Amino acid sequence: MGYHNKCLQQIADGTYDFGYEYVIEEGRKYYKVVMIAHGSKSVHCFIDKKTGDVYKSASWKSPAKGIRYNLLDAVSREKCYRSLDWAGSYLYM
Numbered sequence: 001m002g003y004h005n006k007c008l009q010q011i012a013d014g015t016y017d018f019g020y021e022y023v024i025e026e027g028r029k030y031y032k033v034v035m036i037a038h039g040s041k042s043v044h045c046f047i048d049k050k051t052g053d054v055y056k057s058a059s060w061k062s063p064a065k066g067i068r069y070n071l072l073d074a075v076s077r078e079k080c081y082r083s084l085d086w087a088g089s090y091l092y093m
Contacts, residue, residue: 020035020036020037020086021036021037022036022044026049029048029049029050030046030047030048030049030055031046031047032046032057033046033047035086043057043059043060044057044088045057045063045068045091047071051070051072052071053067053068053070054067054068054069054070054071054091055067055091056088056091056092068080068091068093
């Protein structure tokens, strides 16, 4: 119980380290959003540099087929923001 209370207090204080970091790598066609957690890296999603289309990752190097959201369209962007989560479940069709 003490550990959990300590974690909850740190979250409330804004000092808890969730262990996740996101970085953006720029490629030729896409921005690659990379999640770094506990020493491991994984691709969170790809964003088309020209169109603003958001794709789930299929592999480290390529996006899956099918546009999930468009960040340049206000309605689609707000839908994306409301659905965001650290695990990327909002990217599944």
